[in-house]
Every structure is written in C-alpha cells, then in structure tokens.
Amino acid sequence: MQWLLDLTPDEWDAVRLSIKVSAVAMVFSLPPGIIIALLLARGRFWGKSILNGIVHLPLILPPVVTGYLLLITFGRRGPVGAFLDQHFGIVFSFRWTGAALACGIMAFPLMVRAIRLSIEAVDRKLEAAAGTLGANPLWVFGTITLPLILPGIVAGMILAFAKAMGEFGATITFVSNIPGETQTLPSAIYTFTQVPGGNAGALRLTIISIIIAMAALVASEVVARRISRRIDIE
Amino acid sequence: MSLSVALRHRLGDFRLDVAFESNGRLTALFGPSGSGKTSLVNLLGGLLRPDEGRIVADDRVLVDTSTGIFVPKHKRRIGYVFQDARLFPHMTVSQNLRYGRFFVPNAERYSDLDGVVDLLGIGHLLDRKPGSLSGGEKQRVAIGRALLASPRLILMDEPLASLDDNRKAEIMPYIERLRDETKIPIVYVSHSLGEVARLATDIVVLDAGKVAVSGPAPDVLRRLDLLPAEERSEGGVVLDMRVAGYDATFGMTALTSAAGEIQVTGLDAKPGTMARIRIRARDVIVATERPKGLSALNILPGNVASIRTGADPFADVLIDCNGQHVAARITRQSSDALGLQPGLPVFAIIKSVTFDRANTTSFAAGHQAPQDRTTSEKVG
Numbered sequence A: 001m002q003w004l005l006d007l008t009p010d011e012w013d014a015v016r017l018s019i020k021v022s023a024v025a026m027v028f029s030l031p032p033g034i035i036i037a038l039l040l041a042r043g044r045f046w047g048k049s050i051l052n053g054i055v056h057l058p059l060i061l062p063p064v065v066t067g068y069l070l071l072i073t074f075g076r077r078g079p080v081g082a083f084l085d086q087h088f089g090i091v092f093s094f095r096w097t098g099a100a101l102a103c104g105i106m107a108f109p110l111m112v113r114a115i116r117l118s119i120e121a122v123d124r125k126l127e128a129a130a131g132t133l134g135a136n137p138l139w140v141f142g143t144i145t146l147p148l149i150l151p152g153i154v155a156g157m158i159l160a161f162a163k164a165m166g167e168f169g170a171t172i173t174f175v176s177n178i179p180g181e182t183q184t185l186p187s188a189i190y191t192f193t194q195v196p197g198g199n200a201g202a203l204r205l206t207i208i209s210i211i212i213a214m215a216a217l218v219a220s221e222v223v224a225r226r227i228s229r230r231i232d233i234e
Numbered sequence B: 001m002s003l004s005v006a007l008r009h010r011l012g013d014f015r016l017d018v019a020f021e022s023n024g025r026l027t028a029l030f031g032p033s034g035s036g037k038t039s040l041v042n043l044l045g046g047l048l049r050p051d052e053g054r055i056v057a058d059d060r061v062l063v064d065t066s067t068g069i070f071v072p073k074h075k076r077r078i079g080y081v082f083q084d085a086r087l088f089p090h091m092t093v094s095q096n097l098r099y100g101r102f103f104v105p106n107a108e109r110y111s112d113l114d115g116v117v118d119l120l121g122i123g124h125l126l127d128r129k130p131g132s133l134s135g136g137e138k139q140r141v142a143i144g145r146a147l148l149a150s151p152r153l154i155l156m157d158e159p160l161a162s163l164d165d166n167r168k169a170e171i172m173p174y175i176e177r178l179r180d181e182t183k184i185p186i187v188y189v190s191h192s193l194g195e196v197a198r199l200a201t202d203i204v205v206l207d208a209g210k211v212a213v214s215g216p217a218p219d220v221l222r223r224l225d226l227l228p229a230e231e232r233s234e235g236g237v238v239l240d241m242r243v244a245g246y247d248a249t250f251g252m253t254a255l256t257s258a259a260g261e262i263q264v265t266g267l268d269a270k271p272g273t274m275a276r277i278r279i280r281a282r283d284v285i286v287a288t289e290r291p292k293g294l295s296a297l298n299i300l301p302g303n304v305a306s307i308r309t310g311a312d313p314f315a316d317v318l319i320d321c322n323g324q325h326v327a328a329r330i331t332r333q334s335s336d337a338l339g340l341q342p343g344l345p346v347f348a349i350i351k352s353v354t355f356d357r358a359n360t361t362s363f364a365a366g367h368q369a370p371q372d373r374t375t376s377e378k379v380g
Helices: A009-042 A048-060 A063-074 A079-088 A096-120 A124-132 A137-166 A169-175 A185-194 A199-231 B037-045 B093-098 B113-120 B135-148 B165-181 B193-199 B217-222 B229-234 B332-338
Strands: B003-011 B014-022 B026-030 B052-057 B060-064 B078-081 B153-157 B186-190 B202-207 B210-216 B236-247 B252-257 B260-265 B274-280 B284-287 B298-309 B314-321 B324-331 B345-350 B360-363
Touching: A009 A048, A009 A096, A009 A137, A009 A185, A009 A199, A048 A063, A048 A096, A063 A079, A063 A096, A063 A169, A096 A137, A096 A169, A124 A137, A124 B078, A137 A199, A169 A185, A185 A199, B003 B037, B014 B037, B014 B202, B026 B037, B026 B193, B037 B078, B037 B153, B037 B186, B078 B135, B093 B113, B093 B135, B113 B135, B113 B165, B135 B153, B135 B165, B165 B186, B165 B193, B186 B193, B193 B217, B193 B274, B202 B217, B210 B217, B217 B236, B236 B260, B236 B324, B252 B274, B260 B274, B260 B298, B284 B314, B284 B324, B298 B324, B298 B332, B314 B332, B314 B345, B324 B332, B324 B345
Parallel strands: B014 B210, B026 B186, B026 B202, B078 B153, B153 B186
Antiparallel strands: B003 B014, B003 B052, B052 B060, B202 B210, B236 B252, B236 B274, B252 B260, B274 B360, B284 B345, B298 B314, B298 B345, B314 B324
C-alpha cells in the first residue's frame, strides 16, 4: 500500500492536474451541453443534422486530428487563439487550460447525448399542464423540465469527467506533455512506458487511475439513486 | 359566466367547425370518440391555436383570429383537468397543489388550500408522491391543483374515463360539490351519457366535428334522435322532483312533481329537498289503459306529445305528463299495435329498480335546473 502512495512530486502533479483538468472541462461544458441538447431534442431549425454532426465529430475523428484542429485554431497563431490572447489574455496552447479545452471537446458528445436522451424522455404533457397552471415557458423549464432531466445531467457530467480523465491523443497533440503544466495521468503513464525501468511508475499511476474512475462511478451511482428517489417516477 | 365559442380548425383530415354559447355552471361537451371533444378543449385551454375563430369567456376575448388575439395558455387562467392526471412526479401532493398558486397575483387568489383539500378529501395525501396514489386519488389531486390556481373556468377532459366504476363513483360526488359549492363554471368533456346526465346543466353534443345540438341538459337529453347511436339507449329525460318522504320499511323514497309521484330506491335525501332523476327512454313502458296487477310502482298518466320514427325498428315516444315530458323508446311494431298518435291519453310505466345511484341525484333546495331556456338546434 505504501508503495502505491510513494509518488514522486511529478507523479502527484499529474494526479492533481488530471482531476483539475477533468473537473474544469466538465463544469464548463455543462451549460453549452444543456443548450445544445435542448436544441437537438426540441429544436426545429435548418441545419439541425449539421449541428448534430459537428457535436459528434470528436467521437468519430481520431483524437490526434481533433488535437491538431485545436492547435491550428486555438494555438497562439491560430485565428481564435490569437483573438483570445490579444483581447482577453487567454492562452490555451501548452497550458493546462488547453488540456481542459481538449478534454471538454472530446467529452462533449457524450455529455450532450446523455442530456438529450433525458430531455426526450420528459413527458411534454407535464409541461403543458404546468403552462395551464400559469407558468410561462421559462418557469416551466426551471420547475418541471430541469428537475426531471437532472439524472441525465448527472450521468452526462460523470461520463464527461471519466472521458476527460482518460483523454490522451487530443491533449498531447494540442498542449504537449509538460510535467506540472499539461502532463495528465495518461500522458505521465505514456512517459513512463517510454523510459527503461518505468514499469513500476506506470503501474502505480494505472492503479490510481482505476481508483479515481471507480470512485467517480460510485459517486454518480449514489447521486443518481438519490435523485431518482426524489423524483419517484411512476 | 358566459362562454361563447365559434371555431374552425383542421387537424389532418379532421375538420372541427363549431359554434355554441353557454351560460351553464357545468357545460358538458358530449359526443363519441373522434367527434372533436378533446381538440375543442385543447383549443379552449390554449394548447392548440385555431385556424380561424373566436373564444370569449366572461367578456374576455381569449382568441380572435380576425384581430390576431391569442392569449397564451399560461395567461388564460383556465384550470385544466386532464384525463391522465398529469401530476408532477418530482413533487409531493402538497407541492403539486400549490404549484399554480404562485403564478396568481395575490388579489386574484380566491381558493385556499385548506378549503380545497377539505372539498376533495385529500388531506391524508399531502406528503405523498403522485407515484404512490391510486387513479382516483390522483384525479382528485389534479382537480385540486387546477382549483388552487384560482381559475376563471375549469376544463375537465374525460376526468373519469381512465378509472373503473368504483373510482368513478368515488369522484363523481366531488365534481358535484365543485359544481354546486363553487362559482367557477366548468366545461366537462365526456362520452358517457350517464356522467353527463348526472352532472351537466347544459350540454353541447358534438358529432364529427360539428355541434349536433346544444342547450340546457333536460332539453337536450330528451332528443334521443340527436344523440350518438351507441348512446341512444342511454338517452331519456331528466326530471327535477321534490322529495316527499322516505319509507324505511321498504327503503323507498317518494318524489313528486307536476307529473305525479315516483318511487325510487337508493336515494339518500331529506324530505323537502330537490332531486334530479333520469328516466332512460328504454326503461319506460307505454300503456293505453291504466294497468292492474303490475309490479312496476310508477305509473304516470299523460298524453302522447310526439312520435319520432326512423329507418330503425324503434319509435321514440314523448309523453306530456302534465307539463313535464317523459320519453319512451318502444318498437315501431308496438307503436302501431297500440295505435299511438299525438294527443292520445297514455300511461308511462317505470320500474323503480331502474333508478340506480347515477340516475338519482339530490341537490340543495332552491337550486333549480334551468327549464325555461330553449334548445338551440343546428340545422344541417
């Protein structure tokens, strides 16, 4: 057990960074995730299937491709990256924020899918009933729709977090593998496998990865059960 | 309260083209499945936008396509009780009940939680979740939820249709109390003539998207020929009578009116109060002489007012019993054999056992069903 916790400072950094990157990716992709899921589930507009395709693209493309696309758009010289740098001082390339962006984009389709399914499962008759009771559309969303899709939102968040924890290809392509800045758990494990005698370190981080993933799953299970008990679907 | 409706709406191949007015406390929209009842209430409640037309409730224009007025459903203040109660599953009964209250300005709130809970007998359910309620309990909570939004009009779309007979019997008295004790007008959709005859003060009969007939309940119910074919055997007349006495030995209640005296069973009412009884046309026997040695207790003398015959083997005979009418559905063969013709003195014979709970309803003295209004009938 001691062997497992005997991590070098660099390894601790990788664990902490992975959790931070995944959490930030999960939180920041939630609001656009809900909006896009609503658009895809309820919206009727031209180009809906194109939007759907774009959202799902990171799931289908090789992660390296996504990472490269991020590099040429959000890199310092990329159109979006240069704009953000000049006007807001926000830099993504070779920073942990870039890792979070890459993880968020890679996890986005999973989050949208989970939320969209739960929105499609909401009985719209309940929303109509709330309307006849005097609630305007915004109130209906806040008091009926949102509470009913909460399990889907939680599931989407957990999925996004787990996906972000495991993200490797897009991250390493976009922000490289800098210890203490962009070296997440998968990158650290990869680094260990590239040097002689790195097996023990790789195994340690692998076990830690498994523990974090399991903890996240158990936590989501507990939260989901609590919510579904509160909702008490017939 | 007046409700004035003139609408034209198309849903796929179905065309709804209706116009009616009602001042009743409980206006029943009655007709077979597919006659457009639910579309009509959805248009009233603002769940559908009509292609063309006007809805005015209490001098308030809710819809007028000619001037572009369409009040959205959350601003209509119309309480909608759905066939499937549609309670919010993530809220307790108490939270469900209070939901609509929040959206009503203080000055316009007239219903209070305790009063409604008491009226509907749902006090013991307040902390439960909808998932654990029976169908009848859910429907009562749904009615309470609509009431607590202090609506100006209540719509009920077949609130009893998904319930079994026992549950129906459980809810019916609450709807009667709602009709008699609150001032909120109710529009009640049903395809069951039994329910309509018991509850309605006014009836609008829909058939294939059109109004077949509309008017006060007693007048409409007499017109057997205008009722949907499958409900025709349930048709008949409604008489408002005074409770004259109760015979505990036999468990019989005597009722009187201008037509004469009638003995019924299963009526729990104080002498002096009014009771409404429904006499189904198929339960009435017509005799040209006062019969003797007959088990039937109710024999009302009268004159044939009209005989209506059609292509089917039936004859619908309307008998004028001293100003009140009794309808009888007999065969054309019997009609011929008896030589029935308008003006002929006859006797209407009704078995007391044909009155069951749904056919007899007592209501408070002083409340008279409208008798003087005329039936408006749409030609073509």
